[in-house]
Amino acid sequence: MANYLIAGVLGVFFGFSLNKAGLTKYHKIVGVFRFTDLAVLKFMLTALVVSMIGLYGLRSLGLIVFPSVPSTYIVGNIIGGLIFGIGMALTGY
């Protein structure tokens, strides 16, 4: 139950950050593929860097154990990404 509460609260901040970064808008998402607005990339990579530092730091302090890492199957990951990109550029989500 507590876990669900955490999910709900974190979800609110998740959605909030997406909204404030403008990622809920079509022209922002498509902008990154047209190189006219790189907000999506800046947002994604900033989040990546911050959470990488946080997670690897906490792990070396022994405070967390990593959850199961998304599995790598080269062909599937790339083909999935290729199909995903088409959908993303068409819908703008």
Next chain:
Amino acid sequence: MKFVMDYIRKEEWSPYVAGILLGIVGVLAVLLSNSLLGASGAFESIAGMIGKAVAPQAFDNMYFNFIMPPGITWGVILLVGAFFGGTVGALSSGTFKWRLVSDDQWKKVFGPETWKRWVLAFLGAIVLEYGAGIAGGCTSGLAISGGMLLAPAAYLFMAGMFASGITTALIVYRKGY
């Protein structure tokens, strides 16, 4: 303090500031419930739940039994929270309004009809979710959550996503690229 409040009310933050917030949320998700953020998986869990109820035979397979267990998962709750988070974000900047998922830039390329936007969004979303299903996640669930654990899958996915996204945008925006 006033500066902070004013910044929160802004419609659009610097992507770096919003990114830092998301990064912290990503760390807290692992720290507090040993889970990864994601969005596409939740739709599959819901689809699996509906499918198991409607056509249990068709949904009795490897994918829905083991890879994407159906039901109200952590990710589904996260997605519900994200919906309200987005609403709070729009309310805080006073830009909240009911609209028919249209966009000025979209209209310039595809024409003014809203139904076209709906049809294309629906079809595009099927393509998008299908791709996410094959790759094992979406922008948040694989690219960000996997990337922060330095999973090679995340970077392969991002390479694919940008390669085809840029190509698709090139085709859609033939002249105005």
